[in-house]
Amino acid sequence: MKKQVFLVFALVVGTTLGMQSCQSVATENSEAAVAEATTTPAAGGGQASVVEENSEPNVVKVAVGSKDHTTLVAALQAADLVNSLANVGPFTVFAPTNAAFDALPAGTVEGLLKPEKKSDLTGILKYHVTTSALTEVMLSDGMTLGMANGGKVTIHKSGDKIMANDANVLGVVKASNGMVYVTDKVLLPK
Numbered sequence: 001m002k003k004q005v006f007l008v009f010a011l012v013v014g015t016t017l018g019m020q021s022c023q024s025v026a027t028e029n030s031e032a033a034v035a036e037a038t039t040t041p042a043a044g045g046g047q048a049s050v051v052e053e054n055s056e057p058n059v060v061k062v063a064v065g066s067k068d069h070t071t072l073v074a075a076l077q078a079a080d081l082v083n084s085l086a087n088v089g090p091f092t093v094f095a096p097t098n099a100a101f102d103a104l105p106a107g108t109v110e111g112l113l114k115p116e117k118k119s120d121l122t123g124i125l126k127y128h129v130t131t132s133a134l135t136e137v138m139l140s141d142g143m144t145l146g147m148a149n150g151g152k153v154t155i156h157k158s159g160d161k162i163m164a165n166d167a168n169v170l171g172v173v174k175a176s177n178g179m180v181y182v183t184d185k186v187l188l189p190k
Contacts, residue, residue, distance in 0.1 A: 056176040059093045060086045063180070071101040071109060078113045079122040089177035090133035092145070094153070094164045096186045104186060123149050127189045133178040136162065151189045 060082055063069040072095055076082050085091060101109050112121040126149035134145075141157040145164075153164050162169040167185035174180075 056174065058086050058177045059089070059091055059095075059175045059180050062173050062175050063093075063095055068097045068099075068182070069095055071098045072096060074113065075101075075109075075121060075125055078115075079118060079125050081122065081125055085129070085177075087177065090131065091175075091178035092130045092132060092134040092181065093178065094128045094167065094169075094181050094183045094187055096128070096167070096183050097170070100167070100183060100185050123189060124186070127151050127153070127187050135174075135179060136172055147189075149189060153187060 057065060060073075060076070063073050063076070076085065085093065111117055112124070127147050129148040130145045130153070131148060139155050139157055139162060141155065143155040143157075145153045145155065147153055156163040162181070164181065164183060165185075165187055167183040167187055169181045170184055171182040172179060173182070
């Protein structure tokens, strides 16, 4: 009889502990689900809204993460190009700095950011993108690149110095979906 009581007691204690353990795991899973829901963007946000912190940033996140490219990011948003450039690519992007945009005639950037100038802005921004990931080694002097707007950009290369048309390349950043070449001028289609 003592054995039966002990077995029943052991069964009750074991079941209770097992239920508490499952409840703890369920609570942890629920807490994780809530945390994920608060950091995961809502459906329909586009490729640019995907939260992924373990890979290299894509070309858009490179620009967003740079204090020197806030004007470029604002222009990409105004032209609705953020999700396009956040896609798989591959892309080579010539990314003008804020100073490059500031060097344009007064009122140019403000005018291009107006909704009625969206197609002009889109054409200019697409003139900064080609659909291939070209590393510095792949670029050669005199090389002509077909850009996303249908125009052409000529690369000038001498030693370590690289230019796209008349814009100097100040730095190069590898992204998960291509290459970003930081430039000191805005490339303007002819």
